[in-house]
Amino acid sequence: MKIAVCLKRVPEMELRFSIAGDRKSLDPGGLKYEISDFDGYALEVALQLVEKAGSGEVVAISLGPDGVQETLRKALAMGATRAVQLKADEVPFDGSAVAAALAAELKDGGYDLILFGRMATDTGSGTVGAMTAHLLDLPAVTAISHLELGEGRGTAGRDLEGASETVSFPLPAVLTIDEGIARPRLATLKGIMAAKKKPLDVRPAQLGEVRLTVESMAMPPERSGGRIVGEGPDAVPELVRLLRTEAKVL
Amino acid sequence: MATTFAFAESRDGNLRKVSFEAVTAARRAADATGGGEAHALLLGAPGIAARAEELGRYGADVVFVVEHEGLARYNPEAFAATAAERLRAGDYRAAFFPASAQGRDLAPRTAAALGVSLASDITDFELQGDTVLARHPGYTGKVILSLRLAGSPALVSLRPGAITPTEQPRTPRVEQAKPAIDPASARVSVTETTQRTGARLDLGEAPVIVSGGRGLRAAENFKLVEELADAFGNAAVGATRAVTDDGWRPATDQIGQTGRNVSPDLYVALGISGAIQHLAGMRTSKTIVAINKDKDAPIFKIADYGIVGDLFEIVPRLTEEVRKARSGH
Numbered sequence: 001m002k003i004a005v006c007l008k009r010v011p012e013m014e015l016r017f018s019i020a021g022d023r024k025s026l027d028p029g030g031l032k033y034e035i036s037d038f039d040g041y042a043l044e045v046a047l048q049l050v051e052k053a054g055s056g057e058v059v060a061i062s063l064g065p066d067g068v069q070e071t072l073r074k075a076l077a078m079g080a081t082r083a084v085q086l087k088a089d090e091v092p093f094d095g096s097a098v099a100a101a102l103a104a105e106l107k108d109g110g111y112d113l114i115l116f117g118r119m120a121t122d123t124g125s126g127t128v129g130a131m132t133a134h135l136l137d138l139p140a141v142t143a144i145s146h147l148e149l150g151e152g153r154g155t156a157g158r159d160l161e162g163a164s165e166t167v168s169f170p171l172p173a174v175l176t177i178d179e180g181i182a183r184p185r186l187a188t189l190k191g192i193m194a195a196k197k198k199p200l201d202v203r204p205a206q207l208g209e210v211r212l213t214v215e216s217m218a219m220p221p222e223r224s225g226g227r228i229v230g231e232g233p234d235a236v237p238e239l240v241r242l243l244r245t246e247a248k249v250l
Numbered sequence: 251m252a253t254t255f256a257f258a259e260s261r262d263g264n265l266r267k268v269s270f271e272a273v274t275a276a277r278r279a280a281d282a283t284g285g286g287e288a289h290a291l292l293l294g295a296p297g298i299a300a301r302a303e304e305l306g307r308y309g310a311d312v313v314f315v316v317e318h319e320g321l322a323r324y325n326p327e328a329f330a331a332t333a334a335e336r337l338r339a340g341d342y343r344a345a346f347f348p349a350s351a352q353g354r355d356l357a358p359r360t361a362a363a364l365g366v367s368l369a370s371d372i373t374d375f376e377l378q379g380d381t382v383l384a385r386h387p388g389y390t391g392k393v394i395l396s397l398r399l400a401g402s403p404a405l406v407s408l409r410p411g412a413i414t415p416t417e418q419p420r421t422p423r424v425e426q427a428k429p430a431i432d433p434a435s436a437r438v439s440v441t442e443t444t445q446r447t448g449a450r451l452d453l454g455e456a457p458v459i460v461s462g463g464r465g466l467r468a469a470e471n472f473k474l475v476e477e478l479a480d481a482f483g484n485a486a487v488g489a490t491r492a493v494t495d496d497g498w499r500p501a502t503d504q505i506g507q508t509g510r511n512v513s514p515d516l517y518v519a520l521g522i523s524g525a526i527q528h529l530a531g532m533r534t535s536k537t538i539v540a541i542n543k544d545k546d547a548p549i550f551k552i553a554d555y556g557i558v559g560d561l562f563e564i565v566p567r568l569t570e571e572v573r574k575a576r577s578g579h
Contacts, residue, residue: 125370134362
């Protein structure tokens with residue numbers, strides 16, 4: 001079983017962000033980076049599938065500047081077989097431009113599965129997986145929280161609003177992973193040592209045309225927040241009055 | 251004057267609220283160009299055409315209806331091919347999809363089929379020259395991005411609840427069309443759709459969400475949350491990740507960075523401290539109420555109204571008062 005996992009390096013979301021002077025990017029000072037949540041789940045799914053199959057490889061792919069090598073080493077430490085950096089000075093916001101570069105790399109790779117997280121936590125867009133699948137002319141199932149593989153086919157579960165659906169697909173396929181299938185393992189010391197010797201290839205990213213760009217960034221308006229109506233059950237009538245007359249939601 | 255497009259999402263033969271939001275957006279965009287037409291595309295099993303009129307109520311001038319037994323359930327490849335074919339056939343300036351579970355799958359497929367870009371999960375937009383300026387909460391809602399989208403059509407998916415459906419009634423022209431590919435030929439097929447039990451509104455559609463966290467202390471105490479939701483009458487029930495991880499509530503109830511992103515008119519947070527992971531999913535709510543025993547809990551920093559104290563005393567009283575207010579006293 002040969003599986004590619006596309007990983008994005010994103011800032012740790014728990015940190016305090018500030019906007020850079022260009023008003024279009026985050027101030028890099030103080031940022032730390034990690035594998036985007038859902039991409040970590042995708043990597044874990046890939047590792048478990050190959051372990052279960054008994055043989056195969058997991059290829060971790062990440063697009064971006066040299067900083068993504070750290071992300072890829074982490075994936076190697078968790079157990080990926082080898083890694084590929086698609087080198088670009090920056091990662092375009094436009095998912096279709098990224099998908100073009102990934103499709104160029106993945107084409108003719110002979111993968112049984114190509115996995116993505118269901119979305120990156122920085123852009124919050126979730127477009128690259130399905131777009132890459134289209135460019136590769138592969139079937140795709142997105143945002144799956146359940147997965148079973150059989151001979152040449154698979155079955156996935158997706159959560160809808162108030163419902164869920166079961167989806168059948170042939171292999172090879174592109175899947176984007178939601179929570180629910182697997183929680184990423186921690187890298188062991190042995191894994192970290194082994195990762196240093198695993199191959200990490202660097203190739204230029206063949207990005208597609210960029211038509212979606214960040215015009216500006218802003219911190220969300222401070223909510224009027226912090227208004228404590230009162231303490232204990234006696235504050236309830238005042239709260240209800242405010243919800244009726246001020247917020248007009250009752 | 252420019253023509254715009256909205257994708258209408260249905261389930262079990264009924265239109266979902268996100269469809270009216272998409273049509274409202276398409277109407278607004280068409281009007282902004284000096285009064286072009288807003289078109290809608292509606293796919294489903296035979297009989298779905300009966301729903302076309304409802305799209306007219308929100309401003310659709312034309313509704314293209316594709317009825318086929320193979321489209322009774324979502325068929326990703328047939329839906330995307332049919333949407334792309336319709337978008338190629340008209341000179342559409344902008345096309346709006348719901349950023350629902352289905353739309354988040356459909357919109358990028360359609361964009362790729364057309365070779366255009368997609369602005370995903372948008373909360374507001376305006377047309378500027380031949381581009382679209384779109385607002386999008388990124389970085390788990392901690393940063394508001396203004397995105398510029400070039401290309402025609404400009405594909406946009408709308409965060410459920412962000413656009414208020416506005417009635418602008420007209421009688422739409424209904425045109426029957428065919429699926430662009432035979433639905434039976436699709437490689438990917440939805441074999442089963444299971445409705446979750448319980449008649450409560452879905453998190454994406456409910457104007458009010460009552461949500462519970464660890465402060466409820468035990469699964470059975472969620473009945474307090476349920477009762478308050480029942481008192482509102484139009485509320486869904488949500489939960490934090492801590493709660494869904496512990497199995498107090500199903501994983502699908504999770505609101506947050508790794509769960510659902512919601513923007514209801516009113517969000518009531520009970521026993522929720524306000525971890526970043528949770529705030530990421532609800533901070534765009536229009537009004538936020540928090541009830542928590544810890545006056546320093548981060549949730550109070552973003553709440554419009556807070557009550558500090560024991561939720562086991564406060565919530566039953568709130569439920570009673572809401573019930574009274576709802577019944578007109």
